[in-house]
Amino acid sequence: MYTEDVEVSDKKKPYYEVVNANLASDGNYTCRVNDRHGRTFTHKYIVDVGYPPTLYEASTHLTSRWRGTLKSIIYNCDSYAKPQAEVVWEFNGKVITEKDILQGGATAKWGHYKCTVSNVHGSVERSFHVNSTIICFIRRSLEDENIPLMLTTNLTLPGSWRQSHYKLFSEVP
Incomplete structure (x- = not known):
């Protein structure tokens, strides 16, 4: 830790300035001042240097022939940040929660995902x-339309799907 003795006069107030702060500047600082009467004053400060989020390198496997759970989508927006960044997700222009992604729910679809990663910096x-x-289409028996279907990692239908209401079709080219 850098220390500096500063002589104090009545006309001048001592200070310590951290210039071009970086992560090495993080830490506890103590200022001790002795006055002309022999009294010592001590002040403690904490310097906490932060920085804006930087995303990890993008995973290209999410945009082409993607396999796996929706949890892996979340990792595409992991970042370095101080303080820790918050993530806001959108699916096809609609804000969704990370819980929606983790549970699969309505977000178990092909489409456009966007994450905004932010902190105070x-x-x-x-x-x-x-x-x-890799995802196949299924037909809803009550509605004559095809919808995308996610399979679990062991290639079974998620527990919330009732197989009796759907007919599997071949893989989409």
Whole structure:
């Protein structure tokens, strides 16, 4: 830790300035001042240097022939930041929660994902489109339409799906 003896006069107030602060500047600082009467004054300070989020390198596997759980989408927006960054998710332009992604729910679809990662020092966004030929289409028996279907890692239907209401079709090219 850097220390400096400063002589104090009545006309001048001592101070310590951290110039070009970086992570090495983080820490506890103590200022001790002795006056002309022999009294010592001590003040303690904490310097906490922060920085805006920086996203990890993008995972290219999420945009082409993506496999796996929706949890892996979350890792595409992990970042370095101090203080820790918060993430806001959008799916096809609609704000969703990370819980929605983790549970699969309505977000178990192909489409456009966007995350905004931010803290008090700044923000950064990443957008990516998830499409996969690994996911098959199923037909809703009550509605004559095809919808994408995610399979679990052991290639079974998620427990919330009732197989009796759906007919599996071949993989989409």
